[in-house]
Amino acid sequence: MNTADLIGTAVTNTFRSKARSILTILAIFVGAFTLTLTSGLGTGINAYIDDTVSGVGASDAMTVTKAQEGNDPLAGSSGPVEYDPDAIAGAGIPGATVIALTPDDIDTITGIDGVLEVHATHAISLDFIQVADGTKYVAGVGSLVPGQTTLLAAGTGPDADTSDPQVAIPDSYIDPLGFDSAEDAIGASMSITLADAIRTQHTLHATIVGVTEESLASPIGASILPNDALTAALFDAQSTGIPADEADRYTQATVWFAPDLTDAEVNALKDRLADAGFTGITVADQLGTITAVIDGIVLVLNAFAIIALLAASFGIVNTLLMSVQERTREIGLMKAMGMGSGRVFSLFSLEAVSLGFLGSAIGVGIAMIAGTALSSVLSTGLLADLNGLTLIAFDPVSVATIILVVMVIAFFAGTLPAAGAAKADPVESLRYE
Template identity: 45%
Template structure:
């Protein structure tokens, strides 16, 4: 029997018992459907995170905060008037300890650090058009780490601290609210920012709109340049209180002014650690998020594997019953000269055909339903995260799922196929 005949007969024999085969295919369908969705979820979220990192990170800057205390001594810590202050508010960007002037001086003296920009937390009460009234004011949040990287711009340019003029990058949701026709027409316009100083006196400052940015998961709030931040922070600073910063941005410089390499970053991190400081890139911080996401997806994928394991027993049962029902047929094929290897291949291919059907149908169903779910989420709950496809069906991943399930089916069919191949033709022909 030629190879093509073996494949044709295996495909035909897989449907001899339509009900039994259908039930086995459905069990594989569940595993393939779930596994395809979980891999698509992981691909979608990780793709979005990677694109956001490329958007907000310049690749040559570190977020520097005081190192976490590892003091295990008993009793409270003694007060040091010249030491670091403790933050009175929760700070998601750093630890509960604040940087001081000595820390900034230490950072500036580290090889590989070109300049250090302390991040000051400023509070802006409202934003309005330059000639607007009180009714035109809208609340505004400021991204304290604007100088770390780039905004995901729709129009305009990035902030340029070198100009020395107050600049702002607004989120796209403010374009219509502030009366601009579109993102392009907002560039170059002036807006007024209102804030309250340390004496609880209302003040305002004007800033030029240099860019309009999309809403980002990792860089929320408007971006402002250093000159604007300095003015507001000085006005909001409490007299007599020493300077303290939630974190600092250390801009790196490669050897000879060249590109910053991973080795350069590692060396700077080591020097910061020696100074009781911690340096992290945006990639480091988002890596924690990706680890959590991958862990959740791994748990979901485990349920898919359990479903596939249960389905594999179904394949074994289906083929064992098929071998028993076709005992005389096996004896006749062997009596006519079919080798043990051909018999083994015939039944193994039946398992592979069943695995292909279950995996292909499950994958196609997952793609169809998942695409609808992804579109609905993008237009609804995830509308504020443009560019996020929560389910990303990569053809390579889908093909990998199908091949893995076909391999599982083949392995499951080995036992019944071996039993069929090792049957004695004389005994098989006598089987009733």
């Protein structure tokens, strides 16, 4: 019996006992289905994080603040915080405050060993924004530094090199400001009003050049994003009547370090910043909790899938053991006609692999259909605010790996009955009743 005949016979023999084989395939199906969905969940969410990670900042940069005692820059306020006249709202995190950075602080940070460059962010507080004579809405002011990006629903990001005031607005403001769509907002003029130290209001006008989408790692959230020219004009208007040394107050600074630093060296830089009275937070710090939770959930779900596959492997063992017993005389006849033990072993092993392939292929196929449909429904419903998120995505390599792994598990599950069949004595087998 050549290899092609061996494979054909194995596939045919798989369904000699249809009910038993179908139940075994269903058991494999459950494990493959679950494993495919959980793998797709991890792939989809991690891909979304990878797509938006540049919105938090470059991997060779960290955000530096002068945090008040008792405040976690990542978690916000953990309780009442003692009043500090130098404290200002911090980084758009509700309840969080930071002590304003001064030019002297920036000089101190610049002089710390390992710091290559420092970019400070001014604190700007708006009264409202408005389009034409429409409703006035409260908005924050976001900022991007080199190495950061934001997702765009329409238009482009504000041009840092132009002297014309430009702004990008969040997509959540499209309808309230009276626009029919994100594209309709591009090119429109928007007025921005803020007050100076003596509460005199100043109104500036800027051209809307882009509409930003809110994402998991959005650096601006629901804030407008001005270009450098508009930022400078807003800060000058806000600082009217304030002494220069009081006006130069920064919410935070972005610090760049060598991109080839190890984790230990980055932590050492954080320690040096801490010794100087500052707190440094990297991209990994900001996303670490999110990715850890996601990976943990996927790992637990994968564990259930593996348990299901292990249970299915016992089904394969049972199916093939019964098949060997039922075909004892047939095995004896094959061996008496010159079929070697290796060929007999291969025949039953291929039957096990055939069961594994059918169960995994069906499980993977249905999981991809169900996962794609579920992801589509969620993206237009419950998860509609997370633009660009495909909750369950399938990587062809991962899908092929799952099928291959299940087939390998099926092969090893079939080795015991296959070995028993290979060792069978042809004379004794032919006498079997």
